[in-house]
Amino acid sequence: MVRLEKIEYKPMPVRDLLVEMKDISELMIDLAYSAALFHSRELAEDVLELEEHVDTLAYLLDMNAMLAARDAEDAEALVGVSVVAAAANKISDAAADIAAIVLQEIGIHPIVREAFQKVEERLARTEVKPISILVGQRLGELELATKIGVDIIAIRREKKWIINPKEDEAVHKEDVLVARGAPLGIEEFKGLADGTVRKLED
Amino acid sequence: MASPKRPFKKIVDKLVELKDTSELMMDLAYSSLLLNSHELAEEVQELEEHIDELHTEFELLVLSSGFKRKESKDFLGLIRLGVVTEKIADAAAEIAGVVLRGLEPHPVLKLVIEEAEETVTRVQVTRKSSLVNKTLREIQIPEETGMWVLSIRRGKKRIRPKPGVVIKAGDILIASGYAEGEEDLMKLASGETVLPA
Numbered sequence: 001m002v003r004l005e006k007i008e009y010k011p012m013p014v015r016d017l018l019v020e021m022k023d024i025s026e027l028m029i030d031l032a033y034s035a036a037l038f039h040s041r042e043l044a045e046d047v048l049e050l051e052e053h054v055d056t057l058a059y060l061l062d063m064n065a066m067l068a069a070r071d072a073e074d075a076e077a078l079v080g081v082s083v084v085a086a087a088a089n090k091i092s093d094a095a096a097d098i099a100a101i102v103l104q105e106i107g108i109h110p111i112v113r114e115a116f117q118k119v120e121e122r123l124a125r126t127e128v129k130p131i132s133i134l135v136g137q138r139l140g141e142l143e144l145a146t147k148i149g150v151d152i153i154a155i156r157r158e159k160k161w162i163i164n165p166k167e168d169e170a171v172h173k174e175d176v177l178v179a180r181g182a183p184l185g186i187e188e189f190k191g192l193a194d195g196t197v198r199k200l201e202d
Numbered sequence: 203m204a205s206p207k208r209p210f211k212k213i214v215d216k217l218v219e220l221k222d223t224s225e226l227m228m229d230l231a232y233s234s235l236l237l238n239s240h241e242l243a244e245e246v247q248e249l250e251e252h253i254d255e256l257h258t259e260f261e262l263l264v265l266s267s268g269f270k271r272k273e274s275k276d277f278l279g280l281i282r283l284g285v286v287t288e289k290i291a292d293a294a295a296e297i298a299g300v301v302l303r304g305l306e307p308h309p310v311l312k313l314v315i316e317e318a319e320e321t322v323t324r325v326q327v328t329r330k331s332s333l334v335n336k337t338l339r340e341i342q343i344p345e346e347t348g349m350w351v352l353s354i355r356r357g358k359k360r361i362r363p364k365p366g367v368v369i370k371a372g373d374i375l376i377a378s379g380y381a382e383g384e385e386d387l388m389k390l391a392s393g394e395t396v397l398p399a
Contacts, residue, residue, distance in 0.1 A: 182344040
């Protein structure tokens with residue numbers, strides 16, 4: 001029998017729930033294509049895990065939105081929120097479908113990989129080596145976006161995901177960073193993370 | 203790399219186009235909500251029709267490619283990826299539908315989209331801009347501004363931003379990126395700043 005987690009009502013701001021759903025669903029698409037690109041079962045499993053999380057958020061959002069409506073006007077205003085949440089959920093499902101292609105060993109033809117590589121060169125997933133100069137620095141101090149045009153969109157720290165990490169989040173050794181940026185910046189970023197680039201130029 | 207068989211190359215090109223279009227649609231759909239813009243929302247709906255056609259063409263190409271039995275898994279992977287892009291496009295169309303149905307987007311929606319640091323912007327290239335008559339490859343917009351050109355509008359036509367595309371005066375560039383990059387791109391397009399030599 002399939003056992004799904006029981007979801008109990010928790011009072012949560014609809015806004016926070018929707019931000020999280022939108023961010024995670026978009027990240028999932030990136031991760032899923034990367035999983036296909038690098039043929040990574042591990043990434044594909046991450047995607048499925050996130051998909052379950054988005055389902056939970058969708059239930060919580062619906063419950064909170066229902067309670068927020070007091071009259072017809074509220075209902076008209078809130079229905080848009082629930083349509084967008086449903087769309088985000090659909091996107092996370094689509095990402096999970098890509099992950100399933102990887103996990104079921106259906107396979108992605110090498111030529112597809114090559115074609116996607118061109119589109120996906122803006123995305124990288126890399127582990128922070130203990131000798132990297134990034135270790136111990138806060139994202140706000142590093143200013144990777146202004147310096148090399150690279151944005152860290154997620155951090156995987158052991159079993160946990162930090163999606164859209166905040167400025168005061170510090171990089172730990174062995175973090176897996178998922179970043180987006182222009183090809184040149186991404187190359188430099190990978191060097192910084194594995195310790196071969198020792199200096200971050202302004 | 204061994205040169206791929208021609209039909210296969212066509213299939214992959216079509217798939218990349220499907221993927222690009224579906225992602226463009228998502229960006230435009232969220233922007234249409236943020237700006238409560240019917241124009242952008244209609245563009246999403248138009249793209250939805252376009253992607254339906256693309257998807258059919260793609261599936262026909264796959265099915266008529268005469269693949270061998272041992273290749274069937276690879277081709278199943280292709281079909282599945284096509285379905286995914288279609289699903290994403292549907293989701294985008296649903297988001298744009300909120301605007302087209304005349305439902306004033308709830309303030310929460312604007313907050314949510316603004317919270318995402320990336321924005322989508324439309325800039326028109328003026329006659330005096332240094333971008334005119336240069337290819338996308340030459341002008342290196344991502345390196346210069348941190349913005350990605352998602353689509354180019356030339357009159358009624360929509361052009362895919364391939365590296366070899368030449369920018370013309372009057373083009374409207376639809377680009378995504380960070381708020382800081384938006385201003386840089388606007389200045390380049392208006393001619394207020396000039397590309398470094």
